[in-house]
Amino acid sequence: MLTLQCPYCGVWAEETELHAEGEAHLKRFGPGSSDDEFESYLFMRENPKGVHFERWRHSNGCGKFFHAARSTTTLEVFGTYSAQTLEPPQDIKDKISAKYPNWSWRDFS
Amino acid sequence: MSKAVSALSGAKFAGFATVTETGLRGMITVRGDLASKEMAAAVKSATGAGVPDQRKVSVGDKGKVAWMSPDELLVVVEYATVLDTVATLTTALAGSHALVANVSDARAVFEISGEGSRDALAKLAPVDLSKSAFAPDEIRRTRIAQVPAAFWQTGDSCFEVICFRSVAQYVFDVLRLSVTNGGEVHHLV
Numbered sequence: 001m002l003t004l005q006c007p008y009c010g011v012w013a014e015e016t017e018l019h020a021e022g023e024a025h026l027k028r029f030g031p032g033s034s035d036d037e038f039e040s041y042l043f044m045r046e047n048p049k050g051v052h053f054e055r056w057r058h059s060n061g062c063g064k065f066f067h068a069a070r071s072t073t074t075l076e077v078f079g080t081y082s083a084q085t086l087e088p089p090q091d092i093k094d095k096i097s098a099k100y101p102n103w104s105w106r107d108f109s
Numbered sequence: 110m111s112k113a114v115s116a117l118s119g120a121k122f123a124g125f126a127t128v129t130e131t132g133l134r135g136m137i138t139v140r141g142d143l144a145s146k147e148m149a150a151a152v153k154s155a156t157g158a159g160v161p162d163q164r165k166v167s168v169g170d171k172g173k174v175a176w177m178s179p180d181e182l183l184v185v186v187e188y189a190t191v192l193d194t195v196a197t198l199t200t201a202l203a204g205s206h207a208l209v210a211n212v213s214d215a216r217a218v219f220e221i222s223g224e225g226s227r228d229a230l231a232k233l234a235p236v237d238l239s240k241s242a243f244a245p246d247e248i249r250r251t252r253i254a255q256v257p258a259a260f261w262q263t264g265d266s267c268f269e270v271i272c273f274r275s276v277a278q279y280v281f282d283v284l285r286l287s288v289t290n291g292g293e294v295h296h297l298v
């Protein structure tokens with residue numbers, strides 16, 4: 001069972017109180033973008049064995065979206081953080097680096 | 110005006126704890142900047158209570174105020190005074206980016222009372238309800254079995270559960286099942 005702390009209400013919520021909302025930090029490409037950009041925005045997703053960044057929603061709770069950094073292989077959670085950001089906060093990146101010095105995920109490392 | 114009735118007209122079931130639909134309750138959703146002085150003044154004049162801290166419930170002479178999210182409060186008052194309270198809040202927040210909505214008739218309220226009430230609720234929600242973990246002045250938004258709900262304590266072994274009116278029968282049924290004699294867990298008292 002996955003347990004994540006919602007950064008908005010502070011509750012340590014187990015998975016059934018949350019809803020998975022796909023990959024984090026997607027940049028939207030809409031009208032005016034190239035076909036390749038639009039295709040990658042719509043369909044191309046990371047599917048890593050290891051460090052991953054996801055969006056979650058505290059659906060049976062405060063209702064807010066937030067981000068989580070975790071490992072898909074060990075289920076270790078490195079931390080959760082605000083949805084009002086374009087990249088993971090430094091302290092979470094540091095925590096990942098401490099365990100996996102060579103990690104990378106899209107443009108982050 | 111037509112006569113307002115609650116979802117289950119005071120349905121009641123007694124097992125090792127007692128489940129009662131409490132009848133009509135005034136409930137107002139207020140959204141806005143919870144840290145602003147306008148919000149503090151509005152909530153104070155409507156209920157007599159202060160703006161609650163994260164996940165807390167504050168109590169005033171005219172009602173109580175529950176923290177629902179970083180930008181949302183639930184104001185709980187007598188059903189008979191809800192329209193006056195809405196007017197007070199709306200006037201007080203007139204100049205702010207805020208929302209005041211009367212949700213009384215969109216909700217149902219249940220009371221679970223008696224020794225086993227903590228156990229009965231703990232069977233239905235993914236929440237640590239032990240006395241050391243769940244504070245007496247806390248509100249918890251979560252799920253009851255398969256539907257969203259929220260609850261708070263009104264006494265040492267007494268809880269109030271709110272849910273959407275459309276699922277009132279479902280929530281009553283699962284609470285009734287949970288308090289049925291023979292289903293005691295004796296884990297939390």
Ligand SMILES: [Zn+2]
Binds near residue numbers: 006009
């Ligand atoms: Zn939350």
